[in-house]
Amino acid sequence: MQPLTDMPMSAPEGGACDGGISLVSALTADEQEIARVMQICNACRYCEGFCAVFPAMTRRLTFDKADTHHLANLCHNCGACLHACQYAPPHEFAVNVPRAMAKVRKRTYQDYAWPASFGRLYQRAGLTVALALAGGLALFLVLAVAMNGKLVHEPLAGNFYAIFPHNFLAVLFSVVFLYAILALAVGVIRFWREMSPSKDADLRDVASISQTRLPAAAESISDVAQLRYLGGGHGDGCNEEDDRFTLWRRRFHHFTLYGFLLCFAATCVATLYHYLLGLHAPYRFSSLPVILGSLGGIGLVIGPVGLLWLNLRRDPQHGDPDQHGMDRGFILLLLLVSLTGFALLLLRDTGFMALWLAIHLGTVMALFLTLPYGKFAHGIFRSAALLKFNIEKRMPNRLGIGGE
Numbered sequence: 001m002q003p004l005t006d007m008p009m010s011a012p013e014g015g016a017c018d019g020g021i022s023l024v025s026a027l028t029a030d031e032q033e034i035a036r037v038m039q040i041c042n043a044c045r046y047c048e049g050f051c052a053v054f055p056a057m058t059r060r061l062t063f064d065k066a067d068t069h070h071l072a073n074l075c076h077n078c079g080a081c082l083h084a085c086q087y088a089p090p091h092e093f094a095v096n097v098p099r100a101m102a103k104v105r106k107r108t109y110q111d112y113a114w115p116a117s118f119g120r121l122y123q124r125a126g127l128t129v130a131l132a133l134a135g136g137l138a139l140f141l142v143l144a145v146a147m148n149g150k151l152v153h154e155p156l157a158g159n160f161y162a163i164f165p166h167n168f169l170a171v172l173f174s175v176v177f178l179y180a181i182l183a184l185a186v187g188v189i190r191f192w193r194e195m196s197p198s199k200d201a202d203l204r205d206v207a208s209i210s211q212t213r214l215p216a217a218a219e220s221i222s223d224v225a226q227l228r229y230l231g232g233g234h235g236d237g238c239n240e241e242d243d244r245f246t247l248w249r250r251r252f253h254h255f256t257l258y259g260f261l262l263c264f265a266a267t268c269v270a271t272l273y274h275y276l277l278g279l280h281a282p283y284r285f286s287s288l289p290v291i292l293g294s295l296g297g298i299g300l301v302i303g304p305v306g307l308l309w310l311n312l313r314r315d316p317q318h319g320d321p322d323q324h325g326m327d328r329g330f331i332l333l334l335l336l337v338s339l340t341g342f343a344l345l346l347l348r349d350t351g352f353m354a355l356w357l358a359i360h361l362g363t364v365m366a367l368f369l370t371l372p373y374g375k376f377a378h379g380i381f382r383s384a385a386l387l388k389f390n391i392e393k394r395m396p397n398r399l400g401i402g403g404e
């Protein structure tokens with residue numbers, strides 16, 4: 001291993017390789033920066049226990065494009081390694097791992113997006129959310145007027161389908177949602193193929209499904225469910241605005257994640273009620289779809305409000321400042337979905353139901369449309385990166401000089 005004094009000290013300029021890092025000729029400037037800081041970290045290893053990035057790093061001496069993409073998506077941007085680093089700015093080594101990872105992470109969403117031309121939407125993700133929201137609201141407000149002649153009406157006892165027919169909504173949202181799932185699936189499959197352990201001869205020859213992939217998948221699900229790597233490696237949490245640790249980022253992520261899943265569960269249960277049991281909306285406040293949706297909605301208020309609060313207070317050295325629009329746009333959209341959902345629930349028996357139904361459906365449509373081209377992708381790509389990590393760590397370490 002190289003001594004630290006032999007390491008390339010400063011970030012590369014432009015896209016040219018200066019020869020200080022091997023096997024990087026095809027790397028972009030941002031990918032070269034990951035390779036540079038990882039070579040310094042590989043010699044230092046102070047942060048080895050912080051997260052999955054460092055054990056994955058110790059299996060490599062050089063970092064090719066696929067490695068930088070894998071490591072970038074393993075990083076949870078918890079900030080721990082920046083606040084612990086003796087080589088962080090203003091040191092001449094200028095090691096800022098979370099920023100290097102964040103820049104390449106966003107680029108992976110863009111490069112693997114499907115269709116490829118839509119990847120450009122990540123460059124202006126905040127604007128993409130704003131346009132999708134404007135389009136979604138305009139669409140449903142215009143449709144409500146076109147179908148009903150007005151937005152304010154006599155109370156309809158919460159009967160949404162008097163405004164928009166059930167089959168119309170079911171077909172429209174199914175098509176958009178299935179498109180979003182397809183686009184995300186194609187993107188993450190492309191990502192997986194590039195960094196896949198299947199190109200690793202060890203895995204093809206040695207690994208059996210029962211010894212590696214199944215336990216790795218189970219551990220990855222557990223990592224995602226717990227958001228394990230938002231614990232900072234010691235369980236005390238992330239660094240936010242300073243050197244103090246806090247678990248609030250993990251807690252607000254949990255509210256958001258489980259809120260989203262509960263809202264999805266409410267939609268699934270309502271679909272089963274409609275098609276299997278012949279029970280049609282509106283459902284009582286005490287019904288399972290409304291209870292699940294309300295609990296999910298509470299999670300999608302607390303989580304996004306908390307994440308926005310933390311985001312606004314974060315140390316500016318964390319992550320990539322160019323991504324504030326993507327982060328905050330997604331957080332605000334989730335918050336709008338939950339708030340308009342509650343407004344609709346509370347006003348569904350009044351003459352304002354059509355107005356609030358159109359507003360709520362417009363925000364949900366914007367969310368669905370931007371799922372494959374915004375911050376939502378980070379959960380999918382990070383889960384894939386964790387699976388790769390958990391498979392890889394069950395394989396022999398061919399370097400034999402460190403590990404997890």
Ligand code: SF4
Nearest residue numbers: 041044045046047085
């Ligand atoms: S981030 Fe800094 S302290 Fe941590 S391993 Fe890298 S060089 Fe060492």
Ligand code: SF4
Nearest residue numbers: 051075076078079081
């Ligand atoms: S910011 Fe956190 S998750 Fe990312 S590499 Fe550093 S310690 Fe790991």
